[in-house]
Amino acid sequence: MKIFTLLSLVLLVAAASSKETRDWSNLLSLEPKLPHYPFVRGNLSPGSSRITGGQEADPHQFPHQVGILIETSSGTAFCGGSVLSNEWILTAAHCAVEDWSNLLSLEPKLPHYPFVRGNLSPGSSRITGGQEADPHQFPHQVGILIETSSGTAFCGGSVLSNEWILTAAHCAVEGSSFEVILGAHRVLEQEASQVLVKTTEKHVHPNWDSATLENDIALLKLPVKVELNDDIKSVRLPSRGQLNENFANADTTVSGWGKDSDSASTISPVLRFVQSPVISNLQCDIYYLGLINDGHICTSGSGGKSTCSGDSGGPLIITESDRLPTQIGLVSFGISLGCEIGWPPAFTRITAFLSWIESTTGIPIRD
Numbered sequence: 001m002k003i004f005t006l007l008s009l010v011l012l013v014a015a016a017s018s019k020e021t022r023d024w025s026n027l028l029s030l031e032p033k034l035p036h037y038p039f040v041r042g043n044l045s046p047g048s049s050r051i052t053g054g055q056e057a058d059p060h061q062f063p064h065q066v067g068i069l070i071e072t073s074s075g076t077a078f079c080g081g082s083v084l085s086n087e088w089i090l091t092a093a094h095c096a097v098e099d100w101s102n103l104l105s106l107e108p109k110l111p112h113y114p115f116v117r118g119n120l121s122p123g124s125s126r127i128t129g130g131q132e133a134d135p136h137q138f139p140h141q142v143g144i145l146i147e148t149s150s151g152t153a154f155c156g157g158s159v160l161s162n163e164w165i166l167t168a169a170h171c172a173v174e175g176s177s178f179e180v181i182l183g184a185h186r187v188l189e190q191e192a193s194q195v196l197v198k199t200t201e202k203h204v205h206p207n208w209d210s211a212t213l214e215n216d217i218a219l220l221k222l223p224v225k226v227e228l229n230d231d232i233k234s235v236r237l238p239s240r241g242q243l244n245e246n247f248a249n250a251d252t253t254v255s256g257w258g259k260d261s262d263s264a265s266t267i268s269p270v271l272r273f274v275q276s277p278v279i280s281n282l283q284c285d286i287y288y289l290g291l292i293n294d295g296h297i298c299t300s301g302s303g304g305k306s307t308c309s310g311d312s313g314g315p316l317i318i319t320e321s322d323r324l325p326t327q328i329g330l331v332s333f334g335i336s337l338g339c340e341i342g343w344p345p346a347f348t349r350i351t352a353f354l355s356w357i358e359s360t361t362g363i364p365i366r367d
Contacts, residue, residue: 135185140235143181156314165220167313169208172218183231193231239366256311297349
């Protein structure tokens with residue numbers, strides 16, 4: 001809600017300093033649409049709703065009234081609101097909530113491997129076979145709204161420090177700007193714990209190859225340092241002593257907001273997770289016919305426990321003997337035949353990229 005407060009205040013200041021007439025003839029309608037109730041106003045044409053049977057107010061007769069110009073992925077919309085204090089504005093949820101049902105899929109597409117999940121229709125992926133996380137159970141988890149030339153997409157990521165976010169190359173490479181959502185559980189809602197930061201600075205691995213899915217890793221740098229707290233924490237990376245560790249049979253946890261069922265129309269409203277053991281790259285490559293290399297790590301898909309596109313870029317962690325999480329992978333790709341058929345999901349192996357992460361971010365790697 002604070003986002004819209006700031007927008008409103010900026011608009012009020014701008015209106016006071018300029019008498020320029022704006023062209024608002026193409027504003028979108030954000031009225032709620034109920035297809036099963038055709039008489040509800042949301043089905044009127046955009047811009048057709050209004051105050052009826054009333055009269056023009058005297059200038060400043062209602063000084064608590066504000067107007068709000070709202071930038072969405074589809075264009076600019078307009079709503080009303082009211083002043084609650086010198087920093088809070090009250091308005092309708094349907095004015096403040098973006099429609100996330102049309103998020104794009106950024107999964108890598110391999111025309112020569114039609115069975116790889118990138119060929120699924122946009123938004124068809126999810127954490128499957130898992131369960132809802134407790135709020136802030138994974139405080140290193142972030143959601144990322146990605147603006148591309150084709151529209152808005154969604155990926156996961158993880159907090160490495162108060163200014164660096166780790167995600168997948170296939171999530172970042174097409175993005176022109178990124179809105180990172182930290183401290184969220186119900187990512188579709190505005191929660192007091194959330195911090196939203198926009199950035200345009202991305203560092204895609206220079207050897208990312210969309211044809212082979214190699215080096216699927218990227219970093220986002222935030223323009224401001226966020227305050228770490230109980231709801232927003234950095235995740236530990238593997239140590240140099242773990243460089244040659246294959247983590248075979250290690251119990252892992254992967255989390256994300258990917259769709260939680262085949263029938264869902266958008267990403268999960270709550271953070272979910274699934275646990276499964278690491279399998280060897282040799283086992284995994286039997287399924288993927290040569291795509292798996294030393295830069296990948298796979299987990300068992302047995303029992304339909306898997307990931308999909310809404311989870312792309314999200315963290316795969318293990319819990320070590322000190323009971324602290326260590327991120328050993330990030331969500332990369334899977335099988336397009338279905339997330340619940342038992343095939344192993346593939347992740348980028350973090351130990352293969354420790355030197356690149358350290359040289360790019362300056363974050364020291366543990367011995």
